[in-house]
Amino acid sequence: MSRIGNAPIELPQGVTFSVNENHLVTVKGPKGELTQQIEPCVEVKVEENQITCSRISEAKDHKAKHGLYRSLINNMVVGVSEGYKTEQQLVGVGYRATVSGNTLDLSLGYSHNIVIGLPPEIKAKVETVKGQPPMVVLESIDKQLIGQVAAKIRSLRKPEPYKGKGIRFKGEHIRRKAGKAAAK
Numbered sequence: 001m002s003r004i005g006n007a008p009i010e011l012p013q014g015v016t017f018s019v020n021e022n023h024l025v026t027v028k029g030p031k032g033e034l035t036q037q038i039e040p041c042v043e044v045k046v047e048e049n050q051i052t053c054s055r056i057s058e059a060k061d062h063k064a065k066h067g068l069y070r071s072l073i074n075n076m077v078v079g080v081s082e083g084y085k086t087e088q089q090l091v092g093v094g095y096r097a098t099v100s101g102n103t104l105d106l107s108l109g110y111s112h113n114i115v116i117g118l119p120p121e122i123k124a125k126v127e128t129v130k131g132q133p134p135m136v137v138l139e140s141i142d143k144q145l146i147g148q149v150a151a152k153i154r155s156l157r158k159p160e161p162y163k164g165k166g167i168r169f170k171g172e173h174i175r176r177k178a179g180k181a182a183a184k
Helices: 060-081 143-155
Strands: 016-019 026-028 032-037 044-046 050-055 084-091 097-100 103-107 116-117 123-127 135-140 166-169
Touching: 026 050, 026 060, 032 060, 044 060, 050 060, 084 143, 097 123, 135 143, 143 166
Parallel strands: none
Antiparallel strands: 016 026, 026 032, 044 050, 084 135, 084 166, 097 103, 103 116, 123 135
């Protein structure tokens, strides 16, 4: 029994949902439009502003996809109605970031700056507050895409355990290690 797959999805005001005969799910809302191809093993129905997912059989593969597609559809509904946002801190001396258009320019202590081309669906901005590390804020309606881009940015300079320098998500706890003990 899939507990996640059986939970209904509430459609917020201003969000429309449709499924065509090719099993292509389309969700439109105030922030944009998202589409997702689903397999025919999961049936999706809309009744009174609620979306319900059901599987056609009890096969192990169908049970797994039941919860998966329900979660993907829920992420789409939340994305087009509220949107997603990730915040990353650049912790380290001289670490900086600038945004111009759809390019993110990062200075992370290497001999060169790293320039990342962002997809057009993602809006980025950099917040700098005196006494705080610079913050890269990404906003999008697509949860998968924003997570993938945030992971790519973090992989450029992962936080190290001794001084804690690197790119980390806001609120992320970095497990610290003790350095070398002084020799006598």
